[in-house]
Amino acid sequence: MTDDPNPNQKKTPENTHPTETTGHEWDGIREYNNPLPRWWVWCFLITVVWGIGYVIYYPAIPLLHGSTPGTSGWNQYDQLDRSLAAAKALHGPLDEKIAALEPEKILSDPSLRTFAIQGGKAAFANNCAQCHTSSGGGGKGYPNLLDDEWMWGGKIEDIVQTIRHGIRSSGDEDTHSSAMTAFGKEGLLTKDQILDVIQHVRVISGNAEPSDASARGQTLFTQNCAACHGESGQGSHEVGAPPLNNDIWLYGGSEDTLYKTIYGGRGGVMPHWAGRLDDVTIKKLAIYVHSLSGGEKSAPHPAP
Ligand code: HEC
Numbered sequence: 001m002t003d004d005p006n007p008n009q010k011k012t013p014e015n016t017h018p019t020e021t022t023g024h025e026w027d028g029i030r031e032y033n034n035p036l037p038r039w040w041v042w043c044f045l046i047t048v049v050w051g052i053g054y055v056i057y058y059p060a061i062p063l064l065h066g067s068t069p070g071t072s073g074w075n076q077y078d079q080l081d082r083s084l085a086a087a088k089a090l091h092g093p094l095d096e097k098i099a100a101l102e103p104e105k106i107l108s109d110p111s112l113r114t115f116a117i118q119g120g121k122a123a124f125a126n127n128c129a130q131c132h133t134s135s136g137g138g139g140k141g142y143p144n145l146l147d148d149e150w151m152w153g154g155k156i157e158d159i160v161q162t163i164r165h166g167i168r169s170s171g172d173e174d175t176h177s178s179a180m181t182a183f184g185k186e187g188l189l190t191k192d193q194i195l196d197v198i199q200h201v202r203v204i205s206g207n208a209e210p211s212d213a214s215a216r217g218q219t220l221f222t223q224n225c226a227a228c229h230g231e232s233g234q235g236s237h238e239v240g241a242p243p244l245n246n247d248i249w250l251y252g253g254s255e256d257t258l259y260k261t262i263y264g265g266r267g268g269v270m271p272h273w274a275g276r277l278d279d280v281t282i283k284k285l286a287i288y289v290h291s292l293s294g295g296e297k298s299a300p301h302p303a304p
């Protein structure tokens, strides 16, 4: 049973719904002219009132220079100053300790050490990772800072010195400056002599068996290389000569690469950071780098 008086008539808004339509029609679809829901009107009014309050209370309307100030006196510059002051109050005393204490003292205080390492790690990501990679693993020509082999010394003071003044960095008088001689280019060794000395380097680095060539190379090594790399190839921090008596390489230990190194010499450049990074940051970086490698501490490196 149905109440519809005319069940066969086509259903339209006019005959099925008592409300008027707006008179708009799209493809036969018409729009009811219903009042807005109450809850919606209230929400709308509340947001309008809130918006007016906001404009009065906070800086809001952009002007030619700045904006309306608002009655609260709040602004983002003050907020930034406050959060910087809060960070400084938190870190300041620790930074002062780091500036004042000897590296060994910092290392023996676990919370200070952790604080320094975290700061150093952040500064490393910003300033050093592009050359040494974010892990510190380095690449060809860029030393691996994770191992405990050092050209210029691995004690914290040495690392501070390297970071502060760089390596062959122009514009810094105290930079590490010695460089590997270009034995081939400068005509100090012939091609055959270089090939012999390469065999000796490959023997002491554990990559070849001794041979006649390496025996001739050993004599040449003593005459030409030992002054910097040490008689047994142990290296020297004085002149930044890497050890050659192990299989850790800055440029590479293949015969081709060794030929290039000895023929043309090498002189890797690392920028100096004094003036660009403050002393506390440099100290934190040194402590971080030192922690990556296990860190040299005890007796000074043996002289060559
Ligand atoms: C533009 C590239 C570059 C940047 C940036 C750079 N380094 Fe270096 N770094 C080098 C090179 C190249 C060497 C090796 C120089 C050489 O051949 O003696 C080096 C060497 C070092 C050494 C010496 C390693 C040793 O065996 O004695 C340390 C320590 C070091 N870098 C730390 C840092 C730290 C910390 C930063 C960031 C503040 C940094 N470096 C930024 C290129 C860079």
Ligand code: HEC
Binding pocket: 151, 178, 179, 180, 181, 183, 197, 201, 221, 224, 225, 226, 227, 228, 229, 239, 240, 241, 242, 244, 248, 249, 250, 251, 252, 253, 258, 261, 262, 266, 267, 268, 269
């Ligand atoms: C004046 C000092 C000096 C003398 C002499 C010298 N070297 Fe070097 N050698 C260096 C320095 C410094 C480096 C590091 C260069 C750099 O960091 O770019 C180096 C680097 C090397 C390397 C690269 C090692 C690696 O890890 O890739 C080899 C190989 C090498 N020297 C072999 C020799 C041989 C062989 C001789 C003798 C024929 C010799 N050097 C003489 C100072 C010297």
